[in-house]
Amino acid sequence: MSIVTSTRLVAGRELRETFRRKSFWAVALVLLVGSSAAMIVPELLSDDSDPTVDIAVIGGGEELRALLAAAAERAGWELELRTVDDAQELRSLVEDDEVDLGVDANEPPTVVVRSGAGASMTATVRAAVQQQRLVGQLRDDGLSTAEIDAALAVPAPRLEELDAESEGRQAVSFAISFVLYLLLLTLMVQVANGVAIEKANRVSEVLLAIVRPGALLFGKVIGVGVGGFTMLVAGAIPVVVKLVAGGDLPAGVGGAVAGTVVWFALGLMLYLTMSGALGALVERQEQAGAVTAPLTFVLIGTFIAAQSSADTALGTVLAYFPLTSPLMMPSRIAIGATSTVELVVSLLLLVAAIALAARIGSTIYARSIVRTGTRLTVREALRQS
């Protein structure tokens, strides 16, 4: 029997036993429901029609209202106007978020917004207010209504807002990283635990007499990895469904999903191989968490970095480094910060790291798994005979 066949048998057992556990299906269900909710709830909250803009106005008469309505129509808003009497009320309405914007048409004309209000909305309203004053000015100068209309027919410069979806992309990037991070962490502990249990239970000795250590290690990695991937699929189904159905997803989700799948699969192999080898070092199952702690720290650090500095120089560096790229890359793809060269080089480095980890990992595993009675260090495992 080849090592491939025995690896397949080991992985098959791992999967069957995983699928036999109720907790597995419970978590998968939670992921599916949570992800569905994340896809559906925004749809429900934002009625699909145009965004509504509430504006409170002081003075300005019918003319201003007509101009605002025309501007709103061009911008594709649903306009809600309300008239207030004094500036104080106007300000408090804006402050309390009762309205999006306040216009005081009295001298000097003022547009009141909360800090950070949408730039295009503000600009549109300011233009309308300015226009009204311009109309008054021109009329005072003796121009006819026709002449005024002709003058105003000159189209205003179109406003193009760049990076309009940046917020959406960041949210997607965060969600992806968070799910991956949790999943990777869980599976890593699962592999280390599984190996430690096999060692503590002495099943490993029964098995090592039948199959090579490599088959035992990779069979477990593949089995647990495929189980984890099933989880990921459960979480990804709603995203894909929405993508295919053409729902209103933030741009970049498609690429992020594809990139995530690739980097996650490879990252999973790397991390699980290492944690499997580390799990073989321990004497008791309780030590499995401690022995994988260095990997956990790297994961936590990368997760934080992927959230805060995916588009910085640090992010670029971490996108190349094999231990950090599996979490960093999907984030960078989601926010559109990658280049083709970076993608290719990062991928190659990751694959090379997996090959290296497989070599060293199976050596550590083979040498540690039957050495019971004490907790070994990596150096001891590699040095001995």
Next chain:
Amino acid sequence: MENDLVASGIVQRFGGREVLRGVDLEVPAGRTVGLVGPNGAGKTTLMRILFGVLTPDEGTIDWLGHRLTDADRRRWGYMPQERGLYRDMRVLDQLTWIARLHGLDADTGRSQAGELLERLGLSDRGSDNVEDLSGGMAQRVQLAAAMVHRPELLVLDEPFNGLDPVAVEFLTEVITDHVRAGRHLLFSSHQLDLVEDLCDEITMIDQGRVVLRGEVRRLKQDSPNRYLRVDAAVDPDWISHGSGTVERSDASGTRIRLNAGVDAADVLDHVRARAAVSDFAVESPTLSELFLEATGRREVASR
């Protein structure tokens, strides 16, 4: 040799410590072979080497006349001293899976596992998790895991450890059946007296060296500590020189120390020709005594 498992000159070091120092071992077909010696002698290490769990620093292993391969090992069965099974896996699933690792297809594996469970009296526990079985049942499942693929060589490391008398009898039966079928069997034990009657042959090791090896019957016969006891007064002159010496003579009879290799029946005939013997016995050394003889120690030290 053609039908044997032959390990020669096995040396195993752990760090600077030599655990096995040039051990030879032969397991012929159809014979119950015991690997005996005190705890820490190196028995488990040798078995792990046989199964490739450890790679020896020196030495060779041949099987049926050729150098041992992984494919050969896959047709062997091993029950390690440290019993181990997946505790949260169903008994029948586990045995079937192990059979498949040995190269059987799923159907054959499942049916053989079922038959074996039946034979072990566990046929109704196949769908239970191992952790739900009693200790004795789990031990039988462990034995089943070593035999489910009907191995050509069955290796049992300290199989009698922690067994109750019923289980000992049962295991003895399993071993005897396996050997009668003309297959190979090797088991280890540090309880020399317990396995005395079971072994056809022994390899006795101590501190990583073979101290005694061969057919148990012959080893006893060749021991200088073998006695013929008769309920008659025996004149030392009756015993021909070279066959034995009278050790002790009293009212209850005479104790004659037999020389190594001498046929006790011949000596008895000599005595019976001269005196009436109504009761007699041959006192052969036990395996423990043979061990003490071979090592020059005063007791079988357990470490």
